[in-house]
Amino acid sequence: MKNSSGYNTRQKEKLLDYLISNKDKHTNVQKISAYLTAEGTPVGVATIYRQLDKLVENGLVRRYTIDGKTGACYQYIDESQDCMSHFHLKCVRCGTLIHITCDHLSEIGEHIMAHHNFRVDPSKTVFYGVCEACMEEEEND
């Protein structure tokens, strides 16, 4: 299963290549399509959506939205990383999204599971607040 599900096609390979080489960023169908077109190996959006659906279903890719806004974002899930300790911080002032990996934070999930009977999914969880740069700006307001 997993990666080996279905046929191997040029389109599928190119899409996965792109997602993997951008696994530290957030992307979306528009960006993927633009990139593949620019590369000279265009892939129809319908195909991109269909492949992404499979990847999400197989757990290789994460789908989410920023602020609940329209337009899904996708990100390859690097299995070599400990996904349980990977959280996101989102600045409500400038919109920057920060990825943090931190042992201390990985305890959060364990604590909530143990004391509150709830299984947190860090890949879907975003901490909202204000980033360092914006805090400094606030002081000048």
Add this chain to the structure above:
Amino acid sequence: MKNSSGYNTRQKEKLLDYLISNKDKHTNVQKISAYLTAEGTPVGVATIYRQLDKLVENGLVRRYTIDGKTGACYQYIDESQDCMSHFHLKCVRCGTLIHITCDHLSEIGEHIMAHHNFRVDPSKTVFYGVCEACMEEEEND
């Protein structure tokens, strides 16, 4: 500011009434529109979207999506509870919102501030995951 921003109109009042009386559930524009129409006080969807945008901006309402799928969900943020000192758990299966107050969790904000230079706003932050009841159900799948 806050609630008092802008004019008071029948539409705005009805929308807020609905959101407040359903603050324990998640809703969406379609449901809101259907309800208000059934009540005999229909409100155009454009107005609903515009008012919701303001409410989200003013921090009175939360916007998010389930699994990054299309179609935003909205939920009123209950201010009578001191949301600054506790966190929320949201079950992605049944939609239940759980409030938790916990000393251990309050450390999270301090840790992130100290080690990641980011000031978390607990009232806007939601942990996504699966609640106890839904975990049990999953075992029967």
Add this chain to the structure above:
DNA sequence: TTGCGTGCAAAGGTTTTGCATGGCA
């Protein structure tokens, strides 16, 4: 050869926008 994958275009659904009108302060 078989049947999944792809591309295209059309359809479907959600959200936004322009504009004239309505209504709060």
Add this chain to the structure above:
DNA sequence: TGCCATGCAAAACCTTTGCACGCAA
């Protein structure tokens, strides 16, 4: 009276789907 809010319809988007053809196994 001056503006903001509303409603409607059109537009703008994003995503899905039907269908004929292409291609991996």
